[in-house]
Amino acid sequence: MTFFSHLRKAAIATAFVLGATAVHAEEQYFPLQSYRVGPYAAGGTGFFGGFIDYLNLINIRDGGVNGAKLAWSEGETQYEVEKGVEVYERLKSNPGIAAWNPLSVGIAYAMIDRITDDKVPLITINHGRTDTTDGRVFPYVFPLLLNPYSETSGIVNYIASKEGGLDKLKGKNIVVLYHGSPYGKETIPIYELLSQKYGFELSQIEVPHPGNEQQAQWLTIRREHPDYVVLRGWGVMNPVALKTAQKTGFPADHIIGNVWSNSEEDVIPAGDAAKGYTAITTQASGERYPVVQEIVKTVYGDGKGNLEDKSRIGSVYHNLGIVNGILNVEAVRIAQAKFGNRTLTGDEVRWGFEHLKLDPARVEALGAKDLFHSINVSWDNHEGDGYVTFQQWDGKKWNVVSDWIAPDWKLLRPIIEKSSEAYAKEKGIKIRTAEDADAVVSN
Amino acid sequence: MAVQALDAARLPVDWAKLVQKLALATALFVVAYGVVPAYASGYLVEAILLPFLALSLAAVGLNLLTGYCGQLSLGSSAFMAVGAFGAYNFNLRVEGLPLAVTMILAGISAAGFGVVFGLPSLRLRGFYLAVSTLAAQFFVQWALTKFGWFSNDNPSGVISAPHLAVAGLSLDSATGRYLLSVTTVMVLTALVWRLVNSATGRNFIAVRDNETAARVIGVPVLRTKLLAFAISSFIIGIAGVLWAFTYLRTVEPAGFNLDRSFQILFIIIIGGLASIRGAFWVRRSSLSSRSFCPGSAHSCSAACSIRAFST
Numbered sequence: 001m002t003f004f005s006h007l008r009k010a011a012i013a014t015a016f017v018l019g020a021t022a023v024h025a026e027e028q029y030f031p032l033q034s035y036r037v038g039p040y041a042a043g044g045t046g047f048f049g050g051f052i053d054y055l056n057l058i059n060i061r062d063g064g065v066n067g068a069k070l071a072w073s074e075g076e077t078q079y080e081v082e083k084g085v086e087v088y089e090r091l092k093s094n095p096g097i098a099a100w101n102p103l104s105v106g107i108a109y110a111m112i113d114r115i116t117d118d119k120v121p122l123i124t125i126n127h128g129r130t131d132t133t134d135g136r137v138f139p140y141v142f143p144l145l146l147n148p149y150s151e152t153s154g155i156v157n158y159i160a161s162k163e164g165g166l167d168k169l170k171g172k173n174i175v176v177l178y179h180g181s182p183y184g185k186e187t188i189p190i191y192e193l194l195s196q197k198y199g200f201e202l203s204q205i206e207v208p209h210p211g212n213e214q215q216a217q218w219l220t221i222r223r224e225h226p227d228y229v230v231l232r233g234w235g236v237m238n239p240v241a242l243k244t245a246q247k248t249g250f251p252a253d254h255i256i257g258n259v260w261s262n263s264e265e266d267v268i269p270a271g272d273a274a275k276g277y278t279a280i281t282t283q284a285s286g287e288r289y290p291v292v293q294e295i296v297k298t299v300y301g302d303g304k305g306n307l308e309d310k311s312r313i314g315s316v317y318h319n320l321g322i323v324n325g326i327l328n329v330e331a332v333r334i335a336q337a338k339f340g341n342r343t344l345t346g347d348e349v350r351w352g353f354e355h356l357k358l359d360p361a362r363v364e365a366l367g368a369k370d371l372f373h374s375i376n377v378s379w380d381n382h383e384g385d386g387y388v389t390f391q392q393w394d395g396k397k398w399n400v401v402s403d404w405i406a407p408d409w410k411l412l413r414p415i416i417e418k419s420s421e422a423y424a425k426e427k428g429i430k431i432r433t434a435e436d437a438d439a440v441v442s443n
Numbered sequence: 444m445a446v447q448a449l450d451a452a453r454l455p456v457d458w459a460k461l462v463q464k465l466a467l468a469t470a471l472f473v474v475a476y477g478v479v480p481a482y483a484s485g486y487l488v489e490a491i492l493l494p495f496l497a498l499s500l501a502a503v504g505l506n507l508l509t510g511y512c513g514q515l516s517l518g519s520s521a522f523m524a525v526g527a528f529g530a531y532n533f534n535l536r537v538e539g540l541p542l543a544v545t546m547i548l549a550g551i552s553a554a555g556f557g558v559v560f561g562l563p564s565l566r567l568r569g570f571y572l573a574v575s576t577l578a579a580q581f582f583v584q585w586a587l588t589k590f591g592w593f594s595n596d597n598p599s600g601v602i603s604a605p606h607l608a609v610a611g612l613s614l615d616s617a618t619g620r621y622l623l624s625v626t627t628v629m630v631l632t633a634l635v636w637r638l639v640n641s642a643t644g645r646n647f648i649a650v651r652d653n654e655t656a657a658r659v660i661g662v663p664v665l666r667t668k669l670l671a672f673a674i675s676s677f678i679i680g681i682a683g684v685l686w687a688f689t690y691l692r693t694v695e696p697a698g699f700n701l702d703r704s705f706q707i708l709f710i711i712i713i714g715g716l717a718s719i720r721g722a723f724w725v726r727r728s729s730l731s732s733r734s735f736c737p738g739s740a741h742s743c744s745a746a747c748s749i750r751a752f753s754t
Contacts, residue, residue, distance in 0.1 A: 081691060081693075081695075081698060082494065082691070082698075085489070085490065085690075085691060086490040089485060089486045089489040089490040090486055090490065092485075093484075093485070093486070105599065106601070106695060106698075109599070109601045109603065109693045109695075110691055110692060110693045112603070112693075113603065113604075113692055113693075114692070129599070130598070180588075180697065181695075181697060182599035182600060182601045182695050182697075183599070185598060185599045185600050186598055186599045187598075188598055189598050206588075209697060419598075426535070426595070427603070427605075427606075428606065
């Protein structure tokens with residue numbers, strides 16, 4: 001009897017010690033709603049590959065962020081909202097969640113209410129719901145670097161610079177070919193507005209998801225005789241658009257791709273039809289950046305690289321994943337400086353994102369000079385004023401053909417605020433102040 | 444089958460069977476209202492039970508039309524969309540409308556829509572009717588995308604669910620939404636159960652089995668068909684409300700695509716036409732087999748359940 005009770009005490013004590021050590025190892029967790037199969041697998045594997053590669057780099061090279069190891073696990077969504085929600089429900093009970101990165105507007109929309117209740121940030125880098133830029137109404141949603149309206153403004157400014165100034169846009173004819181999804185439709189009103197402001201003629205044509213048949217749309221475009229076609233595509237829609245454009249005789253160098261039509265996976269399948277095609281980007285492609293080099297050396301050298309096809313290292317989506325990794329990790333680091341080097345709560349990481357300021361010098365220190373420009377997020381501006389650049393495909397690789405261009409944020413902010421305030425009214429949300437943003441839930 | 448149903452109605456009461464049924468019903472109630480809210484994990488409720496309930500209800504609705512009345516329809520997810528967007532708009536535009544009224548109004552709009560797209564059934568049968576109901580599928584998706592009014596001019600055409608409350612009691616939590624779902628499904632399923640065992644239900648079956656014979660014995664065929672379309676769409680419309688408000692909490696028109704219609708049709712084909720229970724069994728098995736087939740689209744889950752059933 002006494003022997004057994006001793007044994008039990010010993011067992012309990014052991015369990016306690018083991019449990020305590022498990023708690024003691026600081027760990028920050030990233031739930032990944034990734035998609036590696038389906039029509040958008042090229043984007044999913046590249047982006048999540050880059051993201052995981054960067055997290056691995058931090059773990060291997062630095063032993064985590066100030067000692068807090070980075071952890072993650074994946075759930076397959078196939079870019080479908082129902083599956084995204086299922087994965088969210090499955091992964092949300094894991095401890096130490098830093099942020100969600102679904103890389104799908106549809107899934108992000110479905111998660112806004114849920115993550116706001118959980119008080120965990122939702123990152124929609126380069127995409128997302130535009131009015132979530134307004135941190136006063138959406139405390140936990142971050143369309144980092146570039147929201148869809150800024151992207152639109154950047155593209156129109158670029159076309160203007162090619163034509164010789166914004167006043168030269170008058171009378172020009174621009175067609176927007178967009179993906180038939182929430183993501184694709186997001187920019188319809190802003191193109192309308194810019195067309196009125198600058199006096200260019202505009203028609204917007206939808207391509208139903210997934211977009212592998214576009215004959216009718218391109219015949220319409222041929223009838224319209226536009227000066228430029230803006231391709232707001234995604235996945236398989238992009239190469240099909242380029243090939244169909246060639247078939248109907250529209251020149252590739254007058255097609256401007258948006259930020260989700262700018263990857264190698266979009267142009268290589270189109271072959272010659274893509275030569276001369278230009279697209280916007282927030283992060284340059286290529287392997288020459290120190291951070292990418294370190295990933296090749298440390299992570300792939302260690303056999304832990306996430307991309308199966310090593311030729312995709314440094315591709316647009318892979319580099320976007322790396323940039324996304326940098327932004328997430330730096331937000332954690334900034335939050336740690338305030339709250340201590342330990343596993344942070346979602347709300348603390350939110351505070352980190354709201355103070356995510358990386359000037360060009362800091363970007364250089366992170367080994368990402370020229371990979372992306374800078375970011376300057378604040379509690380009410382969740383986009384962070386990202387800069388854009390344009391790259392042209394020469395048949396083999398992307399070449400940067402413009403400087404870093406700033407979108408017209410001043411023009412866009414009132415439209416965004418109007419939309420977010422309407423949302424706040426519809427949902428009965430109290431508009432946040434700077435003091436509210438500083439109140440952080442720490443457990 | 445019609446004759447059997449008539450005979451069953453006249454048989455003397457079998458007490459043992461009645462007690463068994465009562466026990467089963469009590470057990471179901473205890474599980475649905477006691478065990479699940481108390482013990483089920485958030486994952487089970489949010490990712491499995493809520494879609495299960497919504498799609499099962501849609502299957503019950505379609506079964507009324509296809510299984511009992513014999514009218515093949517491929518427009519189910521369009522009727523779900525009408526219900527979902529209807530409820531959203533009633534809720535948005537009429538201040539202080541109670542949730543139950545919103546849901547019933549949404550169901551009625553879906554029913555009206557169902558009657559309009561049921562009109563071809565007066566002339567067409569079988570595959571021809573199925574093809575004409577496809578028109579509903581494409582028309583609704585087109586209209587909801589084309590006219591921004593339906594989604595309150597949201598640029599990406601996505602609606603988000605409003606705050607849910609019944610008699611001042613908030614149902615926004617997972618458990619609250621589950622209780623709303625399960626109650627709605629139980630009430631409607633009970634009504635359908637009652638309906639198929641009534642004279643109207645027997646009319647449905649008569650029309651399905653032999654339209655000419657039904658007409659000869661005095662069944663009003665036209666009215667019966669339209670009634671089947673109306674009631675079926677009403678139920679599917681409410682299933683759409685549950686899908687949008689309790690499960691996803693957000694809905695875009697593309698979420699109600701042809702795939703979803705097929706999914707509902709497969710549920711009733713596999714579960715058994717003219718079987719209310721089948722709607723629930725198949726939906727459950729298709730959910731549990733989902734994890735085994737990560738590689739392809741939604742309809743795959745139906746295919747998996749075919750496999751599960753055949754083995």
